[in-house]
Amino acid sequence: MAVKAKHQRLTLILLALAALIGAALLAAYALRDQASYFYAPSDIEAKGVEAGRAIRLGGMVRRGSIEQAADGVTVNFIVEDGKASVPVTYRGITPDLFIEGSGVVAEGRMDAGGTFVADNLLAKHDENYMPRELEDMKLDEIKQQAEATVTK
Amino acid sequence: MHGFANPTRFLSIARPLTPILLWLGVALVAISFYMGLFTTPADRLMGETVRILYVHVPAAWLGMAGWTSIAIASIVELVWRHPLAAIAARASALPGAFFTTLCLITGAIWAKPTWGAWWVWDGRLTSMLVLFFLYLAYMALARESQAEAAAGRSGMSRIAAIFGIVGAVNIPIINRSVVWWNSQHQPPSITMGQSSIDPVFLWPMAIAVLGFSLIFGALVLMRMRTMLAEIRIEGRLRRKAMGASVS
Numbered sequence: 001m002a003v004k005a006k007h008q009r010l011t012l013i014l015l016a017l018a019a020l021i022g023a024a025l026l027a028a029y030a031l032r033d034q035a036s037y038f039y040a041p042s043d044i045e046a047k048g049v050e051a052g053r054a055i056r057l058g059g060m061v062r063r064g065s066i067e068q069a070a071d072g073v074t075v076n077f078i079v080e081d082g083k084a085s086v087p088v089t090y091r092g093i094t095p096d097l098f099i100e101g102s103g104v105v106a107e108g109r110m111d112a113g114g115t116f117v118a119d120n121l122l123a124k125h126d127e128n129y130m131p132r133e134l135e136d137m138k139l140d141e142i143k144q145q146a147e148a149t150v151t152k
Numbered sequence: 153m154h155g156f157a158n159p160t161r162f163l164s165i166a167r168p169l170t171p172i173l174l175w176l177g178v179a180l181v182a183i184s185f186y187m188g189l190f191t192t193p194a195d196r197l198m199g200e201t202v203r204i205l206y207v208h209v210p211a212a213w214l215g216m217a218g219w220t221s222i223a224i225a226s227i228v229e230l231v232w233r234h235p236l237a238a239i240a241a242r243a244s245a246l247p248g249a250f251f252t253t254l255c256l257i258t259g260a261i262w263a264k265p266t267w268g269a270w271w272v273w274d275g276r277l278t279s280m281l282v283l284f285f286l287y288l289a290y291m292a293l294a295r296e297s298q299a300e301a302a303a304g305r306s307g308m309s310r311i312a313a314i315f316g317i318v319g320a321v322n323i324p325i326i327n328r329s330v331v332w333w334n335s336q337h338q339p340p341s342i343t344m345g346q347s348s349i350d351p352v353f354l355w356p357m358a359i360a361v362l363g364f365s366l367i368f369g370a371l372v373l374m375r376m377r378t379m380l381a382e383i384r385i386e387g388r389l390r391r392k393a394m395g396a397s398v399s
Contacts, residue, residue, distance in 0.1 A: 010231045017317065024321040028332060036334040037274035058334055095268035097197055105267075105336055122267045127341040129202060129349040131193035 038105050042083040051110045057086060058105040058124065066100055079104060079116070086110075090118040097123030159380050162236055166373045174370035180363025187356035195353075202353065204262045209357055210364035211255035215283060216323050217365070218248020221372070222290065223320035226313035236376070241316055242294045243375035247368050249287035256280060267336060275329035276337035279322060286319045302386065 028035075038058030039049065049055055057079055065078040074091045077100075088106055098104060103124030108117045188206035195202035225241035228234045259277070260270045271277065294312040330339045341348045349357070 006231060013227055013231060013317070020318060020321050021324075024325065028325065028328075032332060035275055035332075037272070037336055038334050040334065095266075097266060097268075099197075102197075103338075105272075120268075122269055122272065122336060124336060125198065125266050125338050127338045127348045129205070129341065129353045130196045131350055131352050132196045 040081040040084075041079055041086045042081050044086060044110070045084040049110055051112050054107070054109055056105055056107050057088065057116050057118075058103070059086075061098070061100050061102055061104050063100045079106065086116050087114070088116045088118055090121055092121070094121055095123040097125060102126070159236065163377065163380065166377055170370050170373045170377070173366045173373065177363045177366030177368075177370060180359050180366065182363075184356045184360035184363055188360070192352055192356055198266055201262060201265050204258050205353060206356055206360045208255060208258040208262060210361045211251045211258060212280070213361055214364055214368050215248060215252030215255050215280070216326060218244050218251060218368070219283060219286065219316075219320060219323055222248065222316040223323075226316035229313045230310065230317075238313065239376050239379050240372065241313065242298075243372045243379060245287060245291050245294060246375065247371040249284065249291065251364075251368070252280065252284045252287060256284060272336045274335035274337055275333040276326065276335050279326040279329050283322055283326060286322060290315055290319065 038056035039047075041057070041059050044057070059079040059081040062078040062080045062085060065076075067076045068074075069076060074089060075094060076087065076089050078085050078087050080086075088108075090106065090108075098121060103126060105122040105124055106116060106118035107120040107122070111117050184206055188203050192203070194200050221244040222241045225237045225244065229237035229241060256277075259280075263272070264270050290312065293315055297310075297312045329335060330337050347354055
């Protein structure tokens with residue numbers, strides 16, 4: 001009798017857990033676009049974001065694209081995600097980790113000409129942790145990144 | 153399994169185990185901090201700030217492990233009516249909340265020089281903040297249910313357990329947040345047997361995770377012993393009061 005009650009409780013909890021996990025997965029699936037922190041360049045190309053709406057743009061800074069404007073405080077660069085790219089202009093101090101070939105999240109809005117005007121820049125760190133001494137022995141890409149850091 | 157349900161048997165194991173876990177944990181954390189501060193190099197991009205890794209990662213792990221223990225203990229409490237399970241669940245809450253707070257604080261300190269902002273509302277940070285609030289709610293609920301149980305109404309004591317199980321839904325969300333959604337936080341560095349953290353950082357980090365976990369275990373055991381002692385004191389006082397009223 002006691003054993004039966006125990007089994008009943010176990011079944012009930014397992015059912016409740018299955019329902020909960022199902023609900024959470026459905027919610028996460030429904031949120032897959034809304035809960036994203038930024039738009040990738042390909043999202044902007046595919047969906048089209050109206051000019052003037054405040055959004056975040058995230059992606060990689062294209063190598064060789066960072067240009068300091070003549071006024072010394074404006075930076076122009078291109079953010080890409082492998083499928084599309086968006087030109088960005090930003091006036092202000094860039095974070096230390098803002099380097100070519102690295103991830104960036106820009107807050108701002110698209111202007112009428114298709115350029116993203118950023119009010120704020122956040123650097124994105126990737127999942128690789130590597131000491132400075134070892135950088136030459138690792139992948140070419142990381143070496144290039146490190147060189148970009150040094151020359152900045 | 154029910155052998156451990158006996159508080160006396162539990163105490164006979166917990167009493168000698170507590171100092172072993174605590175001091176072994178403290179020693180491992182000390183070793184990892186020494187390595188982290190003095191023998192490991194700076195990161196190629198983040199420089200010296202990478203050293204906060206040795207606190208941030210164990211704190212994040214234990215914040216989530218704490219709630220996982222609450223959920224498992226709550227299931228055991230509800231299904232098997234294991235008397236120690238309810239105590240184990242309640243004992244895990246405060247240490248779990250502490251490490252969640254530590255994770256949020258060290259994360260903010262790390263984020264400022266790395267990303268350029270103390271806080272951003274991406275999926276990972278938001279779900280971790282939700283975990284912190286869940287801990288606060290759980291602790292309030294557990295305290296109320298304890299007061300209710302002391303007053304002889306047992307219904308409330310199960311509400312904390314149900315909340316503990318429901319709240320566990322947040323744990324896989326925290327874990328997957330950087331995979332499901334674009335986020336400011338980087339994707340996982342350690343996946344199924346692969347690590348993109350260089351061994352020179354990975355080893356001290358693993359030692360720190362183990363050390364903090366042992367300390368966490370010792371804290372939970374200490375709090376369980378305290379709670380058992382309080383229950384005994386209450387029982388004794390109640391018997392005394394009843395004896396006094398009879399005579």
